Amino acid sequence: MQAATASSQPSPLSMPADPALQSASSPLRQALTRAADGLLPTQFPAVFNPPLQSLLRQVMTVTRASEGAVWVADPEQVHLLPVVGLGPLAPRYVHRFAQPLETGLVSMVYDSGQSFCENDVESHPGHSAMLDTELGMRTRAMMAVPLYYAGRLRGVLTAVHLAPPGEAEGDLDESGRSFTAADLATFERVGQCLRKLIDLRLLELLLGWEDS
DSSP states (O other), rough: OOOOOSSOOOOOOOOOOHHHHHHTHHHHHHHHHHHHHTGGGGHHHSSSSSSHHHHHHHHHHHHHHHHHEEEEEOOOOOOEEEEEEEEEEEEHHTOOOOEEETTTTTHHHHHOOOOOOEOOGGTTTTTOHHHHHHTEHHHHHHEEEEEEEEEEEEEEEEEEEEEEEOOOOOGGGGGGGGGOOOHHHHHHHHHHHHHHHHHHHHHHHTTTTTOO
């Protein structure tokens, strides 16, 4: 008798909804929204934990980005705050810098909800050099994608190529100072994954599943 072989096509998942869980859906969504609304910027790293950070780190590795960061709006909706940073300069700006919401490319992405990619950041009229000045660096290129969780837009993910102020254009090859359309598409997919994972992480904390 010939052994059965697995189909090359995935089988559709047929899982009946659980009525008891369905009845809890609305209260859970409300609790999720309240938790996200009440989350302080200094508490966000506990939600955006190392497994979630690893997705952002993978984007940085693939695109050879200098720094990657997660920005969220402050409770007053006045500034965007870098609350998670991946890169050697992160300790100098995470929880130390505040970008006014009315200026800068990161704020533009937060305001529009649209992804952004620019390989000549310094020439862009919307560029704010506030953070560059603080770090003593130049932002050559930037990708920024909106970060949604708990039902709405709440922040921005960024990846950048940085260079020292005196570095000439020829000192880096093109792959070391620019992003491609494929890079941005990858970053957008990661943003979509993080949207779900942050919601799940908040629910995990709300339900006390963290150590289970």
